[in-house]
Amino acid sequence: MAKNWKTKLIHPGAHAPEGFSSLAPATYRGSTVLFPNAAAVEDTWDQHAVGYTYGLYGTPTTLELAARICELENGYRTFITPGGQAAISLISFAFLKMGDHILVPESIYYPNRKFSVELLQRFGIEASFYPPTVGAQIGSLLRENTRLVWCESPGSISMEVQDVPAIAAAAHEHGALVVLDNTWAAGVYFDAFAHGVDITMQALTKYVGGHSDFLLGSVTMRDDAAYQKIGLAHQLLGCAASPDDCTLALRGLKTLAVRLAAIEKSAFALAQWLAARPEIDLVLHPAMPSCPGHEFFKRDFTGSTGVFSIVFKSHLSKEQVHAFVNNLTLFKIGYSWAGVTSLAVAYDFGSRPSRPDYGHRIVRLNIGLEDASDLQADLAQSLEKMK
Numbered sequence: 001m002a003k004n005w006k007t008k009l010i011h012p013g014a015h016a017p018e019g020f021s022s023l024a025p026a027t028y029r030g031s032t033v034l035f036p037n038a039a040a041v042e043d044t045w046d047q048h049a050v051g052y053t054y055g056l057y058g059t060p061t062t063l064e065l066a067a068r069i070c071e072l073e074n075g076y077r078t079f080i081t082p083g084g085q086a087a088i089s090l091i092s093f094a095f096l097k098m099g100d101h102i103l104v105p106e107s108i109y110y111p112n113r114k115f116s117v118e119l120l121q122r123f124g125i126e127a128s129f130y131p132p133t134v135g136a137q138i139g140s141l142l143r144e145n146t147r148l149v150w151c152e153s154p155g156s157i158s159m160e161v162q163d164v165p166a167i168a169a170a171a172h173e174h175g176a177l178v179v180l181d182n183t184w185a186a187g188v189y190f191d192a193f194a195h196g197v198d199i200t201m202q203a204l205t206k207y208v209g210g211h212s213d214f215l216l217g218s219v220t221m222r223d224d225a226a227y228q229k230i231g232l233a234h235q236l237l238g239c240a241a242s243p244d245d246c247t248l249a250l251r252g253l254k255t256l257a258v259r260l261a262a263i264e265k266s267a268f269a270l271a272q273w274l275a276a277r278p279e280i281d282l283v284l285h286p287a288m289p290s291c292p293g294h295e296f297f298k299r300d301f302t303g304s305t306g307v308f309s310i311v312f313k314s315h316l317s318k319e320q321v322h323a324f325v326n327n328l329t330l331f332k333i334g335y336s337w338a339g340v341t342s343l344a345v346a347y348d349f350g351s352r353p354s355r356p357d358y359g360h361r362i363v364r365l366n367i368g369l370e371d372a373s374d375l376q377a378d379l380a381q382s383l384e385k386m387k
């Protein structure tokens, strides 16, 4: 049957030659997925069980990224989400119901805390916050209805490294699941499942992406029971991730090891240099003894990354700390670390009563891929200007 050109636009007879084999993974986009016949049509989220049914549950590009993250974290399966924060909320919606209680460290990523307090509370779920250094003592905080225990190690901004195995042992004794935000360790420097964690999430936005140009998250679990619960919630919440962004994440994975090696070296050298400066009271870098929980870092981690915090001496005013951040030239000011550009952000713990008593004196640094001596010179010139 001869076709009108308008029909040919939609149903072409011409095609590119086959047999292309490249090192770059293909980007499969798609909402509609074609079925071979009427009886084969079904809307099941589990693409591993039934094959591909709908773009929401992932195209080969999304599921390739999921499989690769899962392999690196030694998990059972992984879901990709539109961002790290979506990974956090997905876990809560998958496991929690009215009347449940969760335990969250005071050092948790702030939007996770806000989610627990402002949103979960509306659904009749109670969150209580525990000191991140609690260790096995968490046993006394667990209740009959405690369903999830969150961990984040090291914690956001204040950097406490947690005794995750001790927390996991106590939680499991009470029948609670242990969830870890594994973003700082990039899913590779802390083997969460070997240390008792049940579910991990990462902001792939950070080290896996590594170039500050997309948002994605991941949720990885150790068994099929959790996979079924999270998969259903992933479908019902509509947590679709862009295959184009997944392609960028797959590209990021190829250079993750060399980026992390360079960043680890620069960050550690700068942290040690800062610790010797007269303006600095405390350096909160997990690989240094001055960081709370350093002993757990030494025991459980195989490397460190590029985010750490510095606490200025108490005679320095908030204006002086802000001037330090403003006078930096290579370090930029902004959220979402782990890219190639160094960043500095000043925080005020005075307005967050449950945080350690660092007041206005704490600044978080993200070390990027600039030359370390240039970064040191930038820090030095800005510290000099504080006088």
Ligand SMILES: *Cc1c(COP(=O)(O)O)cnc(C)c1O
Residues within 6 Å of the ligand: 082, 083, 084, 085, 086, 109, 152, 156, 181, 183, 184, 202, 203, 204, 205, 206, 215, 216, 217, 336
């Ligand atoms: C950035 C971040 C997130 C959230 O990731 P987004 O992709 O920005 O939504 C979650 N946890 C930690 C520890 C983070 O640093």
